[in-house]
Amino acid sequence: MARPWETEFGAEGGLYRRLRAACASDWEAYTWHPFVRAIADGTLPLAAFRRYLIQDYLFLIHFARAKALAVFKAEGIQAMREKTEGIAAILSETTMHLRYCAEWGIPQDEVLATPEAAETVSYTRYVIDRGLAGDILDLEVALAPCTVGYAEVALRIENDPKRRREDNPYESWIATYIAPGYQALARAAAARIDTLGASHGGEARFPMLSAIFSEAARLEARFWQMGLDAARGATPEYEKVHR
Template identity: 80%
Template sequence: MESWTEGFGKKGGLYRRLRDACAADWQAYTWHPFVHGLSDGTLPLPAFRRYLIQDYLFLIHFARAKALAVFKAESIEAMRDKTEAIRAILAETTMHLRYCESWGIPEAEVRATPESAETVSYTRYVIDRGLAGDILDLEVALAPCTVGYGEVALRILADPNRRAEGNPYQSWIDTYADPGYQAMAKAAAARIDALGESHGGQARFATLSATFAEAARLEARFWQQGLDAAEGHMAAYEKAHG
């Protein structure tokens, strides 16, 4: 197994089985051309700007999904954990606005930007899975984001083509490579394994794997919207200056 996946979930557990069942979609998400650009520092700025703004809007709905997880939680301990997660996400939205501002994107612009189709489709899909199913259905829909970003960071660190010095996106990489985030991602994978055992994951594997794979595909589309925005920006520039 690749070094960047070893810490996520246990051998034979539900998380690794879900990941392996959609290996092609998972690869397309965690090693998307957008991620390549983050790693080697070549990602066009318009692509990153589009991503940053939509990621802020995404976080708002991610917090709502976590709130649903409190309602669906199977124990008081899980309710407390999810409540803390909501606080962390809401705090992250404030930090995200400051981060956007450091890239020249004022808060007013971020808040005034409509959600893209990619943001709407992904966030509502996750919430829909939670509303229609139980806590395991919801956690499986959430995992590709939480655990996937942890893996993306490790894949970047292991990339022989990574730009380690002067990479404009190093602060983003550091955020998800941070031990604190890595611990959270590993805990999310472990929770999938535990819920798989307590909530009949084996019997429901076909449905759960379809959910996990769709969330991975939606993550890849979320990256792609940034690259599409950069292409549109370049086409507009060429038209104006051609």
Template identity: 90%
Template sequence: MARPWETGFGAEGGLYRRLRAACAAEWEAYTWHPFVRAIADGTLPLAAFRRYLIQDYLFLIHFARAKALALFKAESVEAMRAKVSDIGAILSETLMHLRYCEGWGISQAEVLATPEAAETVSYTRYVIDRGLAGDILDLEVALAPCTVGYAEVALRIEHDPGRRREGNPYETWIATYAAPGYQALAQAAAARIDALGVSHGGEARFPMLSAIFSEAARLEARFWQMGLDAARGAAPEYEKARR
């Protein structure tokens, strides 16, 4: 029996689900990474989440740039209008993200003074490079693991038997991506991959598109791992924060 996160995005037989299935191992490593499982049960060290939050802000800046590139590469005026909306939403999200960081004791000055981690650089530049080298389908495929993947992560957490709700310090983060609004956004992104696959020769290009999707998923997993790596030796700080 198919699980909700396996069938909730993209059409059966469509390009999105085919890309996801073609990199099953990389996708599992990304969407059910130890970082994600620790968010689900509330045991993620604070140092790991703080590191992730700061780098996620820096990621968003380049995500907006990638969307701007998608505006340039867009196949129609209608698609261009959608990208303008996306860019505005992401830039507004950067402001909300800074306020969210403050709730975790991370000042705006600290966020802005932090350099990009190697994992942030490698992921964001890979996405932009795929967009510069290819067309709108190449770019959208490189972006999809982020947009759709986070929605899948939230669904997996919500259906996890070990899911902790009461007292989970990461409940607001989970709720953001499990919310109907974000789930609808992810569904639209998967549907766009399916549509572009038909209009832009996705079948003939599948091996290359699959390689792009797989690499983006791998880099997403590395982004989670970056947070865990920052938490090594930081357990006392986490326990102090929990008390």
């Protein structure tokens, strides 16, 4: 019997589910990473979450740039309008993210002064590079592991028997991605990939699209790992460079 998060996004036989299935081990390593499991049971060290929060803000800046590229790559005025609305939403989210960081004891000045981690650089530049080199389908496939993956992560957490619901310090983070609005956004992103796959030769291009999707999933897992490394006292790559 299929689990809820396996059938919630994309159509059966559609491009999105095929991409997900083709990188099953990488996808599992990303969506059920030890970082995610520790959020579910509330045991994630604060140092790990703080590192993640700061880098996620820096990630959002480049995510907005990738969405701006999607406006340029879009093939119709309605799609351009939708992408423009998405950019506005992300830019608004950056402001909310700074407030959220403050709630966790991270002042805005600290967030803005922190350099991008190597994991942030490698992931964001990969997505933008795929968009620059390819068409709208390449870009949407590179973006999907983030947009749809976070919705799946939230569903997995909600269905986890070890899920801690009372006094979980990460409850507000979980609530953001399990919210109906975010889940709907993720379903729309998966459906868009199915549609673009049908109109942009997804079948013939599957090997390359699968490689893009798989690499983005691996980069997402490394982003989680970056947070865990902070809790273990590992020196971030950007600090090594600046020493």
